[in-house]
Amino acid sequence: MDSGCSGNAIAAATERIRLIGSHLEEGGVADHPRLETAACAKAMRKVEFETDRLAEFIRGKHREVQEKVYEYFLSRPELQTPVEISMNEHRDLCMRQLLGLVRDAGIRPFRYVLEDPEKYFAILEAVGSVDMSLGIKTGVQFSLWGGSVINLGTKKHRDKYFDGIDSLEYPGCFAMTELHHGSNVQGLQTTATFDLVNDEFVINTPNDGAIKWWIGNAAVHGKFATVFARLLLPTHDIKGHSDMGVHAFIVPIRDMKTHQTLPGVEINDCGHKVGLNGVDNGALRFRSVRISRENLLNRFGDVSREGKYTSPLPTINKRFAATLGELVGGRVGLAYSSVGVLKIAVTIATRYSLLRQQFGPPKQPEVSILDYQSQQHKLMPMLASTYAFHFATVHLVQKYSEMKVSHDDELVGDVHALSAGLKAYVTSYTAKSISICRESCGGHGYAAVNRFGSLRNDHDIFQTFEGDNTVLLQQVAGDLLKQYKEKFQGGTLAVTWSYLKESMNSYLSQPNPVTARWEGEEHLRDPKFQLDAFRYRTSRLLQSVAVRLRKHSQNLGAFGAWNRCLNHLLTLAESHIESVILAKFIEAVQRCPDKNAQAALKVVCDLYALDRIWNDIGTYRNVDYVAPNKAKAIHKLTDYLSFQVRNIAGELVDAFDLPDHVTRAPIAMQSEAYSQYTQYVGF
Structure with a gap:
């Protein structure tokens, strides 16, 4: 080994040991750039708002x-x-x-x-x-x-x-998922065979793989279940039955008076789960359970007394799409509720980080751990994301409400794609963030009373139910590709994708070498620059994955090509959803009626946008969308904005308006946090 290199390594190691040792010296941390930046942060003009x-x-x-x-x-x-x-x-x-x-x-x-x-x-x-x-x-x-x-x-x-x-006299279940089929609803195996003689449907579980699994309310409380099954009509051909596709049926599972399980219905308990143990998940098997023909939920398909099938929709696929489209509210609710969980976790972690003091300059008071750059980088972009997700999911709920009134086909498609994308993106982010919040609170974050464990465990399944996140992101990518194809065939673009009308022009043109070098704060904080950067990335990902799919499909077929490009497709979907989130955040900032609150939101929005750009700076650098000096300026400004948000972090989490009896964690109390914590353990 070269002796010069060895000497440099020893010197570097010695310096590192000295710095670590300084943390343990009496009086706290020695002079260090982190504390210099913390001091700068305190000196910055604080955004004042009510x-x-x-x-x-x-x-x-x-x-x-x-x-x-x-x-x-x-x-x-x-x-x-x-x-x-x-x-x-x-x-x-x-x-x-x-x-x-x-x-x-x-x-x-x-x-x-x-x-x-x-x-x-x-x-x-x-x-x-x-x-x-x-x-x-x-x-x-x-x-x-x-x-x-x-x-x-x-x-x-x-x-x-x-x-x-409405009154809970009829507690019920939603029996869609099967042991062998979760997200692939069209592959469900439970059958509902029409009995022409008795004017009934006969519900059957044909094999163990078709047992309905993870059905909430089934193990203890449910008296009814909406059962999704293949509707089979008798025919005179060799097959004996005609499969009309998946339909929904109301199936009583327990007696209304005695609560005893009804004949032919077998219910078992799915048992203790990682979280959400207040929900009684069960497994259902049906053995020739007979229900009235009237129990077919017949909005999209009906069977007459004579066994004739009618539908306002011409094909199985269209009926299936319409059925699932009406159930999109579950995804909307999960996306919206996941933001609520993130608000609680961020509130607890931020309040504790403002309260807890650790180390400091020699012979001076200790500083708040939120004054440390490392803590800010963990929590401040997360706080900004919480605000961003709030406005995006509020927009989703508003669009869903409009859809329920208008039933407009374009709006239905828009809500379906947006709910799939936001549910996947937000729940994945929240799941990761809860663990980061726990780590940010050190040992006290590990105490069950401070809630991170239960929040993490209860929320974790949000990534899976109402559509596995990976599957949902593929749906978003598929819709983007469909819109991309239709653009070239003269079709119109749905509302969520409208910015792609320009994508083949401004967003995919060669980067301007002049603007690629602009590094002024005013430019970097311009919403147009931020949104253009997000949309440029999405447009390039869309164009490049379309080319790859076309190339690979020649040798691998459509399914093989999709699988070969799967990670690329998932990145595309996430990039698109981030673009939508930023657009809705910018709109929210602009319509905020109070000027001081608007100024605070602008700082938070800028941090959300620039932090995302910096985290994917390699993509922008690879295509010369951002020059090296501009990349440095983005990084520097992101640090500055983190300090700015830190200065108003307490006010920002207070604005979530969560009372102490809702957050409940002693370390997150707005006053006397430690005394309440010590009282909890018996002092």
Whole structure:
């Protein structure tokens, strides 16, 4: 080995040991660039704004009903979920919480599923903040079981079941997923064979792979299930039956009076889960279970007394798409609720980081751990992302509400793609962020009472149910490619993809060598530059993956080519969703009525945008969209904005307007956090 290199390595190691040792010296950290930048951050002009004004803008018109939920559970301590609770106790408590919400507090979420979806999702976010199991159980009862009845059925079903679902007299399940088939709904194997003689459908589980699995409300509380099965009609040919595709059926599973399992229905408990143990997930098997022909949810397909099938839609694929399209509310709710979970986690981590002091310059007071650049880089872009996701999911809920009124085909497609993308992107980000928040709070983050463990475990499944995230991102990529193809065939672009109208022109033209070198703060904080950068990346990814797919399909076929390009496709989908999120954040900043709050949001929005650009700076550098000096300026400005957001971090999390009895973590209390923490352990 070269002796010069060896000497340099030893010198570097010695310096590193000296720096680490300085952390342990009496008096705290020795002079160090990190603390110099922390001092600079304190010297910067702080953006001043009234927290209440920003909170009012964020919480919107349904703040009142959320407060009603919070106040009800505050007044009923026996309904608050303790830190330690067994699975069976948690299930019982969760049902009592839901009954109390509906019957005592008089909050009837089901009435808003159709009438006012925005209010429904606001309630869902609030109850999920109280206990995530309660949020999911609420969604199962009203979004899934109730939603399937009113969205896939007709007037006769609404007349018969609405009041019972609304009052919880008819607790129910949503039995779609099977042991061998999760996201591939068209591959479901459960059958519903029409018996012409008795005017009934016979529901059967043909093999173990077709057992309905992970069905919420099934193990303990459910009396009905919406069962998704292949509709088989008798024929006179050699096959004996004609398969009309997957349809939904109302199947009673327990006796209304005795609660005993009905004949032919077998129910087993899926058991203890990683999280959400207040939800009673079960497995269902059907052995020649007979139901009335009237129990077919017949909005998109019906069977007459004579066994004739009719539908307003001409093909199995169109009927299937229409059926799933009506169930998109579940994804909307998960995306929206996931942001609510992220708000809680970020609030806890930020408040603790402002409270906790650690080290400092020699013979001077210790500094807040949020003054350290490393802590800021963990939490401040996350706080900015939380705001970005909030505005994006509010937009999604508004679009969903419009869709439920107008039934406009273009809007239906737009909401389907946007909900798939936001659900996948937001839930994945939140899942990772909860762990980062836990780490940011050190040992105290590991205490169960400070909630990161339960938040992480309860939220983790958000990445899987209502569509596995990887599958959903592929749907987004597929829609983008379809839109890309239609552009060249003269078709129109749906609202979400409208910016791609320009993509073959401005967004895919050669980067301007002059603007590639602009590095002024005004330019980098210009929303047009930020949005153009996001959209340029998406447009290049779309064009390049289209070329790759065309090339590989010649040798591998369509499926093989898709699989070969899968990671590229997922990156494309994520890039597109990030572009949509940024666009909605910029719009929110512009319409904020309070100028001071608007200035604060602008700083947060700039951090979100530039942090994302910096994290993918290699992509921009590879195509000379950003010159080296501009890349450095972006990095420097991102650091500066992190310091700026740190200076208003307390006010920003306060604007989420989450009371202490909702966040519940002692280390996140707005006052006397340590005294409450010590009281909890018995001092």
